[in-house]
Amino acid sequence: MLIQTDSRPIPEVTRAADAAAPPARPPRRREPRAYERGAISDMDRKRPGVRIWLGIWQALVLAGLLVVALGPLLWLFKASVSSSQEILMDPFAMLVSGEFQVENFVRAWTEVRIGDYLLNTAWVVIGSCVATLLTCTTGGYVLSVLRPKWGALLSGAVLATLFIPNIVSLVPLYLTVIEMPGTGWRLLDTYWAVWLPNAASAFLVLIVKRFFDQIPPDLYEAARIDGAGPVRVFFSIVLPLSRPILGVVSLLTIISAWKDYLWPLLVLPSADKQPISVALPKVADTIPLNIQMASLFLAIIIPITLFLLFQKQFLEGAGTSGAVKG
Amino acid sequence: MTAEASATSISRTRRRSFRSWVTSGGVTKIAFALPLLFIFGYFSWGPIVDGIVMSVQNTNLVDDPEFVGWSNFEYVLTDPLLPKAAANTLYYAFLALVFGFPVPLLLATFMAELRGTRRLYSVLAYLPVIVPPVVAVLLWKFFYSPEPTGLFNTVLGWIGAGPFAWLNSADIVMPAIVLESTWAYAGSTVIIYLAALTAVQRDLYEAAELDGAGIIRRTWHITLPQIRGVLLIMLLLQVINTMQVFTEPFIFTGGGPNNASTTLLLMIYNYAFIDGDFGAATALSVLLAAFLGLLSAGYFVATRRLN
Numbered sequence: 253m254l255i256q257t258d259s260r261p262i263p264e265v266t267r268a269a270d271a272a273a274p275p276a277r278p279p280r281r282r283e284p285r286a287y288e289r290g291a292i293s294d295m296d297r298k299r300p301g302v303r304i305w306l307g308i309w310q311a312l313v314l315a316g317l318l319v320v321a322l323g324p325l326l327w328l329f330k331a332s333v334s335s336s337q338e339i340l341m342d343p344f345a346m347l348v349s350g351e352f353q354v355e356n357f358v359r360a361w362t363e364v365r366i367g368d369y370l371l372n373t374a375w376v377v378i379g380s381c382v383a384t385l386l387t388c389t390t391g392g393y394v395l396s397v398l399r400p401k402w403g404a405l406l407s408g409a410v411l412a413t414l415f416i417p418n419i420v421s422l423v424p425l426y427l428t429v430i431e432m433p434g435t436g437w438r439l440l441d442t443y444w445a446v447w448l449p450n451a452a453s454a455f456l457v458l459i460v461k462r463f464f465d466q467i468p469p470d471l472y473e474a475a476r477i478d479g480a481g482p483v484r485v486f487f488s489i490v491l492p493l494s495r496p497i498l499g500v501v502s503l504l505t506i507i508s509a510w511k512d513y514l515w516p517l518l519v520l521p522s523a524d525k526q527p528i529s530v531a532l533p534k535v536a537d538t539i540p541l542n543i544q545m546a547s548l549f550l551a552i553i554i555p556i557t558l559f560l561l562f563q564k565q566f567l568e569g570a571g572t573s574g575a576v577k578g
Numbered sequence: 579m580t581a582e583a584s585a586t587s588i589s590r591t592r593r594r595s596f597r598s599w600v601t602s603g604g605v606t607k608i609a610f611a612l613p614l615l616f617i618f619g620y621f622s623w624g625p626i627v628d629g630i631v632m633s634v635q636n637t638n639l640v641d642d643p644e645f646v647g648w649s650n651f652e653y654v655l656t657d658p659l660l661p662k663a664a665a666n667t668l669y670y671a672f673l674a675l676v677f678g679f680p681v682p683l684l685l686a687t688f689m690a691e692l693r694g695t696r697r698l699y700s701v702l703a704y705l706p707v708i709v710p711p712v713v714a715v716l717l718w719k720f721f722y723s724p725e726p727t728g729l730f731n732t733v734l735g736w737i738g739a740g741p742f743a744w745l746n747s748a749d750i751v752m753p754a755i756v757l758e759s760t761w762a763y764a765g766s767t768v769i770i771y772l773a774a775l776t777a778v779q780r781d782l783y784e785a786a787e788l789d790g791a792g793i794i795r796r797t798w799h800i801t802l803p804q805i806r807g808v809l810l811i812m813l814l815l816q817v818i819n820t821m822q823v824f825t826e827p828f829i830f831t832g833g834g835p836n837n838a839s840t841t842l843l844l845m846i847y848n849y850a851f852i853d854g855d856f857g858a859a860t861a862l863s864v865l866l867a868a869f870l871g872l873l874s875a876g877y878f879v880a881t882r883r884l885n
């Protein structure tokens with residue numbers, strides 16, 4: 253219903269593709285220390301007053317970020333190696349009390365079976381990623397390169413779903429998973445119930461299409477003259493060239509599948525299939541506090557490590573997409 | 579689905595060229611479109627249409643659906659909990675704007691001036707976004723412990739305030755939940771603004787500087803107007819997202835105390851998955867979506883005039 257009133261968010265939002273596209277990346281960005289000026293000019297930066305203020309603000313903001321963003325996570329680590337008694341009575345007791353219960357992690361692993369839940373999460377994430385990549389690349393290829401006569405209609409239909417709040421489809425999607433109309437397939441309590449709906453991301457399809465749009469058409473022409481059919485072009489030209497955008501799509505899918513809670517809660521009722529997000533709130537009340545904290549800590553190690561390893565890709569992807577994926 | 583249908587109708591109207599359609603790669607095009615058609619047909623377009631249809635039906639898992647007119651909507655609109663849940667949802671969205679709009683903007687405009695250390699600040703700001711919401715909520719649930727030895731109560735105790743009941747207090751529960759959500763999501767807004775700020779035209783700064791405008795005035799008159807488009811869209815998207823909030827109130831309080839944190843999505847969840855009333859759940863979903871649609875349309879008309 254909003255399609256007519258608004259066409260702006262798409263160029264805004266799909267700029268990820270532009271930013272990641274090989275031709276769009278200016279080589280001069282690689283040069284070190286070639287900063288573009290902001291509101292503060294180089295001349296300002298030489299003035300002592302500005303320098304002092306800038307320094308003070310930098311320190312304050314950094315301290316604030318450390319306390320607010322990193323603080324809770326550091327505290328979580330501290331709590332996960334403490335006794336429940338200490339967490340409850342004196343949450344700020346530092347490690348001076350001599351307690352350092354590494355066995356909490358072992359207990360979380362064996363008693364709460366955090367390992368099994370992490371494995372389930374891995375299944376959810378990998379399957380969602382594969383399903384999304386398959387849908388986005390083939391769909392993007394049709395919309396951007398093959399361009400059949402009905403392509404405009406298809407791309408409009410994909411685009412339209414961006415403007416319809418997700419909540420409309422929650423209940424019907426659940427019923428679809430219970431029994432898929434026409435086929436009679438029952439996906440409930442199988443990983444397909446998470447994988448397939450996760451692949452229906454209009455935003456990611458459009459990002460990939462945007463990226464494919466920027467591949468020079470001469471390449472296809474040359475391949476066609478050499479006798480390569482559309483399938484060949486897809487596998488030997490389009491896919492290899494689009495590695496950067498496939499990386500962004502994978503990261504975004506992995507993170508959103510890892511964070512997802514409501515949907516896997518609904519469609520994976522058996523405990524032995526549930527990912528860690530769904531399992532944690534259920535077991536939280538039944539285990540000692542320190543084991544709970546250790547479990548929480550084990551649940552964030554992998555995403556945090558991935559983030560620290562692939563900071564650049566994460567931040568680039570987030571810079572243009574977080575808005576839609578939440 | 580529709581695309582497939584139109585493709586066959588094209589081939590039917592030009593039967594003579596069907597052969598050439600096949601040899602020119604028509605089948606390949608359809609084959610490449612199949613995953614998209616299958617996934618979107620079953621898991622996006624289908625459910626959207628179903629959602630609207632189901633709102634005027636009585637659906638259960640045993641009998642065939644039966645048309646019931648507006649009765650689902652009547653049922654939902656006369657539910658005594660609805661005004662409370664709607665007010666809570668609006669209150670949540672409002673608080674999320676108050677907490678979550680200025681801070682990322684200030685942080686991003688500041689970070690845009692950093693040289694060399696920008697990555698460090700970005701990583702720190704984005705860190706909470708990587709934490710799965712469930713983990714963040716469970717952790718904060720402990721922070722909000724109402725005991726005097728609870729983490730926040732201890733901190734506030736240092737300056738002589740509290741102890742507060744936090745999630746057990748009908749007055750504080752919503753701000754407390756919003757505070758956690760702001761912590762969890764603000765980082766992604768910061769990064770989006772930062773990306774927009776790198777596209778700001780630099781030469782205007784030079785001109786303003788020559789005219790004697792200070793750093794603050796340059797930011798206010800040059801930086802902000804140039805990222806206004808992104809700001810306006812983010813504002814709307816934030817309202818749309820926060821009005822569909824579920825995980826936080828669901829795990830923090832389950833809607834309590836005394837329904838003080840029951841949101842519309844919690845009501846939809848309860849209708850559908852506790853009461854098994856799919857008609858009422860879809861009716862409320864459609865109402866919420868229609869409201870958000872009207873809100874966005876109005877917003878775009880208003881801001882377009884503004885521009």
